[in-house]
Amino acid sequence: MKAVVIGCGRVGSAVAKQLALDGWGVTAVDEQEEALSRLGSGWSGGFVVGHGMDTDVLERAGLAEADAAVVATDGDNSNIVIGQVAQKRYGVACVVVRVLDPLRAEFYARRGLRTICPTQTAISFLTDAVRACDVAAVAEKP
Amino acid sequence: MYVIVAGGGKVGANVARSLLGMGHELTLVEQRRDRFERLEVEFGHVAMLGDATEITVLERAGIARPPDLVLAVTGDDEDNLVIAQIAREGYEVQKVIARVNDPRNQQHFDLLGIGPTVCATSGILGLVEHEVPEHGLVRLLELRREGLEVVEVLVGPDSPAAGKRVAGLALPDGSRLVSVMRHGVAEIAVGDTVIRPGDQVVAILKPGLEDALRRALVG
Numbered sequence: 001m002k003a004v005v006i007g008c009g010r011v012g013s014a015v016a017k018q019l020a021l022d023g024w025g026v027t028a029v030d031e032q033e034e035a036l037s038r039l040g041s042g043w044s045g046g047f048v049v050g051h052g053m054d055t056d057v058l059e060r061a062g063l064a065e066a067d068a069a070v071v072a073t074d075g076d077n078s079n080i081v082i083g084q085v086a087q088k089r090y091g092v093a094c095v096v097v098r099v100l101d102p103l104r105a106e107f108y109a110r111r112g113l114r115t116i117c118p119t120q121t122a123i124s125f126l127t128d129a130v131r132a133c134d135v136a137a138v139a140e141k142p
Numbered sequence: 143m144y145v146i147v148a149g150g151g152k153v154g155a156n157v158a159r160s161l162l163g164m165g166h167e168l169t170l171v172e173q174r175r176d177r178f179e180r181l182e183v184e185f186g187h188v189a190m191l192g193d194a195t196e197i198t199v200l201e202r203a204g205i206a207r208p209p210d211l212v213l214a215v216t217g218d219d220e221d222n223l224v225i226a227q228i229a230r231e232g233y234e235v236q237k238v239i240a241r242v243n244d245p246r247n248q249q250h251f252d253l254l255g256i257g258p259t260v261c262a263t264s265g266i267l268g269l270v271e272h273e274v275p276e277h278g279l280v281r282l283l284e285l286r287r288e289g290l291e292v293v294e295v296l297v298g299p300d301s302p303a304a305g306k307r308v309a310g311l312a313l314p315d316g317s318r319l320v321s322v323m324r325h326g327v328a329e330i331a332v333g334d335t336v337i338r339p340g341d342q343v344v345a346i347l348k349p350g351l352e353d354a355l356r357r358a359l360v361g
Contacts, residue, residue: 053220053247077195077220081250089253103197104224107232 004029004066004092006052006082007073011098011118013038015070020045024068027061031073052082058090068094076101083113144209146171148194148225149216150181153241157213158185169203195224197232208233215241219250226256257286278360279352282344291349292320297341301361309333314354317347 001024005016008030016028016039027046028039036047050057052073063069069086071079076099083097096114099105105117143166147158150172158170162185170185171194172178181189192199194216205212205228212229214222222240229235242248242261251259271280272294283292297303303311308319308331319331323342329335337343337359347355 053244053250055246055249075220077218077224081220081223081254084254085250101196104195104228107197107228111231 001025001067002027002062002065003068003070004058004061004063004086005070005072006030006058006061007071007079007098008035008038008047009072009074010038012070012072015072016045017043019068019070027066029057029061052078055085055089058082058085063092064090066090066092068092068096070096070098072098076104080104080108080113080115083108083115087113143211144168144204144207145211145213146194146200146203146205146209146229147213147215148222149214149241150174150177150189151215151217153215154213155181155184157215158188162188171199171203195221195228197228200225200228200233205229205233205235208235211235211237211239213239213241215239217243219243219247223250223254223256226251227254230256252286279356281352284349286349289348290346291352292344292346293352293355295343295345295355295359297337297339297343298360299339301337301339301359302357303337303359303361304339306337307333308335308337311337311358313345313358314347314351317345317351317355320344320346 003019003024003026005012005026006029008028016026020026027048029048029052031051033049048057048061063086069092071083073079079097079099083095086092086095096116099115099117100119102117102120105115109115145161145166145168147154147168147170150170154170158168161168168188169190170181170188171190171192172181173193178189178191190203194200212235214225216222219242226238226240229238240251240256240259242251242259245261245263268281278296280294281291282294321328321344322331322335343359345355
């Protein structure tokens, strides 16, 4: 099984490494050559330098043959466009896209893009954490 | 009509000024504060500070009315694509015009069905070809959605069409000659018009027939 991870920052590189440990053949893509170092010295997967909007770069990374694509650059709109290109142009079966803005994440989720919104996740977790507090016990403390 | 202009750089600001001059109502959205402050001096309430790819910003700009026209003319193609998609698919805006900054991104706009698009680079390259015809065929107008193109062809010295009447030409099905320009004077092409080497011929055709038309006229 082959995965392409576009955007090799803190999130993308960690996802790439985990998928590789799980047995996937992984190619990472990033604009910065230095991003390769985030994958660790033992990285045996692929790495392509270039912008994810560039179809030459996507093709060199093997997106057309990929079973999965993870799009996690630092730009929401780039991710949204690249995700749709992976889905519609290259027919990648499993495309997951990081979108920080909850409203845009929801808008595109309704249109068939699998968006993951870390902001929404943080909102839910933080809210649930407060709800789970025993407020009376907290208030009794000096 | 009511127009939202997303992007207040040179393109957005100049288009906004012209549309206001024509009596249209509009909102001009710019995300950079320094640029917005300059726009506010000239445009007053028409200028709005915000990222037009954010749905809340578009709603404040009146996307739900919906506007008659949205112009996505920022300097970022991914932003223009997202603005155009939200306008069309989220708010049923009927007319969206998007700017393509990098011509290599045109394919993404086509893939996602966003159009019409305007690309200054492609336009300038088209003019270069028009002024210095190297390939014999220049696209003058593309009506993508309608599936028609208007092209100009320079008839070569060894053209198979040279000396023939228009009615007798073997042109590809789905193409038709519109006019023939010779020595700077254009005439409407009729069946009896005779084609000469050096003529500049304007033709209308279905996309994909360019090469066949080029072979028939340029040689």
